[in-house]
Amino acid sequence: METGTTLGRSFEIQRRVIGALLMREILTRYGRHNIGFMWLFFEPMLFTLGITLLWSLVKVEHVSNVPIMAFALTGYSSVLVWRNPVNRCNLAVEPNLSLLYHRNVRVIDIFAARILLEVAGATISFIVLAAAFISVGWVKPPHDVLRILEGWFLLIGYATGLGLTIGSLSERSETIDRVWHTITYLTFPLSGAAFMVDWLPQKLQHLATYMPMVNGVEMLREGYFGPPLKFHYDWVYFACVDIVLVLIGLYLAREAGKRVEPQ
Template structure:
């Protein structure tokens, strides 16, 4: 609650900006793509393609971005016995995950109701992909947030990496559309598997998705273990005795 009030304040719509922000961004991109009559593949609906793609990007990118340099402005809170470094990261990650999730849910309901999108083919696949991407963003957020305590350069480097990952994350393409050689390369990027599974759950047999569940599980566990280890190290550095 403190994080919500600090970021959004008590005025206007207040905490509703938690999902209004990502929703407006995704909605704006979807409108632009639709207005420009952009096409992706032979038969993939542009609205559903944009919503699934950009919502997934906001989920992991915002979670990591908000963890960068999160310790210094909140360091005074660490003098409270029950507040730890990991709490600073968790509050920001959960806020971003909640915002992206509500945005994706409401936009999907809106577009399905208005006929711009069809109902999803397999909701269980969509939920599994969303959980995977959320855990991926959490592990990355912990790692980047803890490393940024050592040097502000990490935060600047992450912004560059995030921009490079955006076109490579699967948001603007499907693996099936790429040449076979490049397919093997992009499938090393963990986000691609999540987006492919998400679209497999939404479009069903309309698309041929490429993803590996074992690879996704290992990616999440590895990032979470590394992230938690770095957070523990950061806590030993900055938490009062």
């Protein structure tokens, strides 16, 4: 009973700490004026909607028999769910050093709050846009919601591991910040947001799935479009990448917590 009580109390403290950090992050970033915290999901909605409208304006209505609205929605929403959390974890500790003065606040709590916030924003954005597009008849309802959830959660796992890793490394050297932004621009066209693996030459299809996020996007699109389209992914590989990244990220976050000094 004592062990269960201790674990329950620890979980409650952890929940309250991350909850407080979430509220602080929302107020610091979005403030109390205008639409306030609604920018959390309104901002990613604008990005996805802007890309979708841009493709529509250039008269790209269908891409290889795939409706452009649904194609852009699934592609660019998936980018937001793995890119934004990592960007927000990058150099996240230094502005929050004073919070580490409180004995219940750890470096990993700062990362966790930012990851949860960005994932929530991207998820709400995706759901709201999908519901809006479906309601006005611009896209069809998804074929397999369960497969969409599987791909989405694997993308969240990737974002979590990568966010912890990049966030922890950026505290060791600011060079990581510059390198990461360069890597982001380079990986964006390779992430699967703007193409489907089946469109590639057969020799490149297997190579494309070595990019972890491509597997998540393909799963997401399989769940949305279903047959007769063909999709290529390896969810076991993607899950293993997620697990390795999360373990590395947790270790690095622990080391970062030992290195930093609260102010």
